[in-house]
Amino acid sequence: MSPISPMPNMPNTTNTTTISTEGAPSRRNTELALLAFAVLIPCFAYANVGLAMDGEMPSGLLGYGMGLGLMAGVGHLVVRKFAKYADPLLLPLATFLNGIGLVIIWRLDQSPRLQARKFFTASATNQLMFSALGIALFVAVLVLLKDHRILQRYTYISMVAALILLVAPMFFPAKFGARIWITIPGLGSIQPGEFAKIVLAIFFAGYLMVKRDALALASRRFMGLYLPRGRDLGPILAVWAFSILILVFETDLGTSLLFFGMFVVMLYVATERTSWIVFGLLMSAVGAVAVSTFEHHVQERVTAWLHPFDAFKDGSSDQIAQALMAFGSGGVFGTGWGQGHSDLIGFAANSDFILATVGEELGLAGVMAILLVYGLIVERGVRTALAARDPFGKLLATGLSGAFAIQVFVVAGGVMGLIPLTGMTMPFMAQGGSSVIANWALIAVLIKISDTARRPAPAPAPSPDAEMTQVVRP
């Protein structure tokens, strides 16, 4: 028996992370250049809508362009000052989506067909205000949050906050078949689920970071899967039960799916155990099927998904069919800004169904571009997780990007008839204050994590025992 021989040619300079002690470029100028595009493209779109619909340059163009430009500029300056090494793509991508969303909302405001509807109010101005609030929150997060690891301290406070945010809507009247709003008379309503997404991610990240070893290691092997111990099943069962409760009491399939999905993703990352994914899928399947057997609202959604065109026979909501026809009528290149009829969707054309307008007016090409932008945001988020040096940051970044990806999938998939429609908003694009504000906060947290991750590590202090490690050759 020969002694274990060390690998002889192991290079000792292998760099397994993206972090190096050499000063990484901050990429702030790249961000600025990309931001210029992210502001200019929506401005052209805005002008295009005006020319197509009224035959003249829209009078609001200057205000709109300056507004968006100002928001982007403030965002950029704050990033430059407070998160110098942040990922350069996240801010421009979010700005771009926000800008395009504003143009579509403004375009739908002009639609006489929507104006003729009861309860329709023009929302572009409000949305611009909400976007500004979103940027304000973005700035606040960057300025006030010195390091994302501070959030770890608030693990259990986050849990309480998330519970309150999620439970609160149950006590307010349902709107359009779902209880997901907190209505404050005179002030309007907010959708706390959007904020709960972030707070919950903080809680999961903090909790899993502490418990990951117990969850990962203490398990029995059964049929090739590592089964967790019964008492470790507690948290996943609790989250599962909670998701089901949301589904039953708030009749909100999307939120429920989003939270459970996010939890399973984070659990998997924390424990590296595939069995959790299997459990998660099984449990969501069981939950969804069980609830749909008695929850009328969920059944309706599934029927509407399977037979969208039956709406014309039985007089139920024809939104999905109208959205599909909007996509189909757009074809490959679309009708051009302002020349489609996606307003036929009627209710929620500028929020949940906003992607259908992209589909009709910008065509397959436009939707692919928008989906790519969403995909890029998600992948930049995951990239941040890979680069993050601390497990909390990794978990938080994965959780937030995973939640973002699931939300995009659930909304876009619902609108395009890939999965049953669940009534969530397209991040950044859809009309709705809570959504745009919360998503700016989400981007701010990701930017903060990426800043920490990409920041050049301080030159390692000469380690006292560095010299003592020696390769002993036989």
Added chain:
Amino acid sequence: MNKPVRRIAIFCGLLVLALMIRDNWIQFVQADELKSNKHNRRVTIARYSQPRGNIIVDGQAVTGSQETGGIDFKYKRTYKNGDMWAPVTGYSSQVFDANQIEKLEDKVLTGDDDRLFFNRTVDMITGKGKKGGDVITTLNSKAQEAAFKGLGDKKGAVAALDPRTGKILALASTPSYDPSKIAGAQDDKAWKSLQDDKNQPMLNRALRQTYPPGSTFKVVTAAAALENGLYKDVDSKTDSPLPWILPDTRVALENEGSIPCKDASLRVALQYSCNTVFGKVSADLGNKKMMDTAEKFGFNKPVDTPVRAVPSVYPKDNRPQNAMAGIGQASNRATPLQMAMVAAAVANNGKLMEPYMVDKLRAPNLNVIEHHQPKQMNQPLSAENAQKLQSIMETVVEKGTGTAAQIDNVKVGGKTGTAQHGVDNSGNPYAWFISYAKTDNGSPVAVAVVIEGSETVRDDIAGGKLAAPIAKSVMQAVLATEK
């Protein structure tokens, strides 16, 4: 922890990929289907977003467009004299789609036709809106008016053709409806009452309704006799006993009154409308030969004018039924257009021209994008036999049952018919008349008229009395414009 994060990255990528594949599915693969889905209002919105092209008769538009000020539909279809032209134009409704020419030539009328691509492009570059093209029909407004007025409040239909070309000159159906009344977005009530009306005003009887042809079918039977060589001469005696027993039965076929039918020549038999003679001709020829001749005249096939006329039928049948079919009283049925085609083929010396009603399609800049060329459809009988048949049909009008259709100084040939129908012939009989007029330039018009009997004229419904005068005025209208 990086391995699961990478896997999550792949998972998120797959989610986006799934969305992209789905998007390609609905925006590329299924796009056309969704675009033209019958629930897709964009089709109608586009159809009424600019004034529609017009349907033109004798250089005058019989349709129009009116601005509505509505959100969905900027324009609405209007019709001039809609009741009269409905069997030609069809309707174009903002809610209930469209039919007939309005539907078939919709692409030209809305300007979406591929052949208008150049026009559209030029208009787009010069900043003009899209414009629809026009459909120029073959119809003769005077003849149409004569037909429609002649039918009056009776239930019936008229089809008139130019035998030399197949041009449809008149196409009337009563009771009719005004398509203007169902063109708008709020016309549900009018639509419903039309649908519920038991007189079926929206039924285009000239093309879409088949009737037992009655004695007018004897013209086809006579043609079959001549073509198959059963009888060579229209003036020599036929082998026709009286009474004559239907084959395989003990029932004697009756004639209307005591008319000289025993061994009557074809001329005399047609003049008096002898059931026995033609029943026996049909029996002697057999089902196969009768069916062949009928099919040469256009039976058993739909005719696209381009508006589709339902097939007239001459079915396979047993011997007694086939004999009855020879006098148009069995399960053979014909549309008014079909019977006009029969008269036209005879009048055009045996050549049957394909009937059509769209002469030209015209681009908004007045360029003709399609000009229909007359086509021969068939030759059901030789020129020689056709002339023999003409001569006996002319006898019918001269001194037979069709004297009501005589026109001074013009040779008119025709045949009356009174078709029994219903259980035990209890229904009011149908009065038929088919005829043609001949000038030095061949025959410019062949016409078929059918009138569904009404209670008041039950005893007195012979085709010669009710239908022949209408045919006469239609022929006169065409002859007047011919000069």
